[in-house]
Amino acid sequence: MDADVIVVGCGAMGSQAAWQLAKRGQRVIALEQFYPGHDRGASGGDTRIFRTIYGEGPEYVPLLLKSQSLWRELESETGDDLLTMTGGLMIGPEDSEFIANLKACVDLHHLPHEVLSLDEARKRYPQHRYLDHDVVILDKQAGVLRPDRAIRAALRVAERLGARIVSPARVTAIAPTDGGVVVRTGEVVYRAPKAVITVGPWILELFPEYRKYLSPRRLIQPWFMADRPSEFSSDRFPIFCRREADANFSGFPSADGSMVKTGTNDTYEKDNLETPSDLQRTTSLDDLQEVTRQITTYLNGISGPPVRVTNYADAYTVDLDAILGWPRSDIPAFVMAGYSGHGFKLSSGMGLVAAEIICDGSSSIPVDFLSLERFSAQSAG
Numbered sequence: 001m002d003a004d005v006i007v008v009g010c011g012a013m014g015s016q017a018a019w020q021l022a023k024r025g026q027r028v029i030a031l032e033q034f035y036p037g038h039d040r041g042a043s044g045g046d047t048r049i050f051r052t053i054y055g056e057g058p059e060y061v062p063l064l065l066k067s068q069s070l071w072r073e074l075e076s077e078t079g080d081d082l083l084t085m086t087g088g089l090m091i092g093p094e095d096s097e098f099i100a101n102l103k104a105c106v107d108l109h110h111l112p113h114e115v116l117s118l119d120e121a122r123k124r125y126p127q128h129r130y131l132d133h134d135v136v137i138l139d140k141q142a143g144v145l146r147p148d149r150a151i152r153a154a155l156r157v158a159e160r161l162g163a164r165i166v167s168p169a170r171v172t173a174i175a176p177t178d179g180g181v182v183v184r185t186g187e188v189v190y191r192a193p194k195a196v197i198t199v200g201p202w203i204l205e206l207f208p209e210y211r212k213y214l215s216p217r218r219l220i221q222p223w224f225m226a227d228r229p230s231e232f233s234s235d236r237f238p239i240f241c242r243r244e245a246d247a248n249f250s251g252f253p254s255a256d257g258s259m260v261k262t263g264t265n266d267t268y269e270k271d272n273l274e275t276p277s278d279l280q281r282t283t284s285l286d287d288l289q290e291v292t293r294q295i296t297t298y299l300n301g302i303s304g305p306p307v308r309v310t311n312y313a314d315a316y317t318v319d320l321d322a323i324l325g326w327p328r329s330d331i332p333a334f335v336m337a338g339y340s341g342h343g344f345k346l347s348s349g350m351g352l353v354a355a356e357i358i359c360d361g362s363s364s365i366p367v368d369f370l371s372l373e374r375f376s377a378q379s380a381g
């Protein structure tokens, strides 16, 4: 055997898994098709939102809180600034599932927050245009992550602990072997008792059976020019998530004192990709008009259309929750995929989940709601 564990794919999840496995004394080989911190996968585009009062559901909160403490641990291991707290403004209609989930997070987990009246929200955060039905909740444990820096930081610490990071090394096949798994990158073959597969939106190339549950999808990432940039600085403009009947987007304070980065959260079948390698970086004028409509309808002081736009891919599942599991009974490969546009903040916690499952057989963080088995339970039911 060449290692105890082979990690395939060194993006958000793979870099953190490599760190956590190496920290537990595992001999790790981690393989990346491009180079660590590259801009072609699900983690590209400079920044990612971190938040703990989670519109996707309160079951995520323990994982989010563990992720937050691991981001801080990684910062102290490396001296890098990875997570900058800005607070997070969550805005949506009172009767929406989004707001019900936020309230459930707060009630069940007693998370630090403020509920703002619309008058107060207009006074404190005039950059948003509120509707009469809106509820506004300020998440006090929210901020901005630096994905490229975080991926490199985790791999650096993993290497320091003995992991071997190999790039560029594109895995072309994963197969069973006596007592483990064999992973091929062209002519080179690696063997280990177990593997962790974290190839993000490329998952269907290695595990086509996941096609039933997910598809790689394009997401548009636009940067808009602020009329008065100082109004969008991190001390005045927290990260935000906005859900309305005709809009679903999030955004960041200005990182360069000029532009405001936003992202639409809705994706459609028209955005499905056969493979992320086919992703077109240019955006059609129709798509640009739609993102401009959403952002200029709900934000004051932003001029459209965007001054910078690019596209990235993530794997979207049918229920927008990630999938963790061992899809093939003959191959000891643990697969983590389908983070559906909201996985980066969780990746530090997911690295720990992977290491615990590989080393102990189960995780101390409750993640059963993400298990692959939920689909077989559904079809049986």
Ligand SMILES: Cc1cc2nc3c(=O)[nH]c(=O)nc-3n(C[C@H](O)[C@H](O)[C@H](O)COP(=O)(O)OP(=O)(O)OC[C@H]3O[C@@H](n4cnc5c(N)ncnc54)[C@H](O)[C@@H]3O)c2cc1C
Pocket: 008, 009, 010, 011, 012, 013, 014, 031, 032, 033, 034, 041, 042, 043, 044, 045, 047, 048, 049, 050, 169, 170, 171, 172, 198, 199, 200, 201, 202, 219, 220, 221, 263, 312, 313, 314, 336, 337, 338, 339, 340, 341, 342, 343, 344, 345, 346
């Ligand atoms: C535009 C956009 C905005 C987002 N905003 C947020 C946000 O604000 N907050 C948040 O929490 N999440 C956000 N997300 C989601 C989050 O970024 C992703 O869920 C997360 O990055 C997924 O991580 P991953 O490790 O699965 O994929 P990746 O980070 O893409 O990593 C997969 C890695 O595997 C490598 N690989 C693939 N195939 C092979 C192979 N055959 N051999 C070797 N290596 C291989 C790839 O090169 C890549 O490096 C956003 C996603 C997008 C696309």
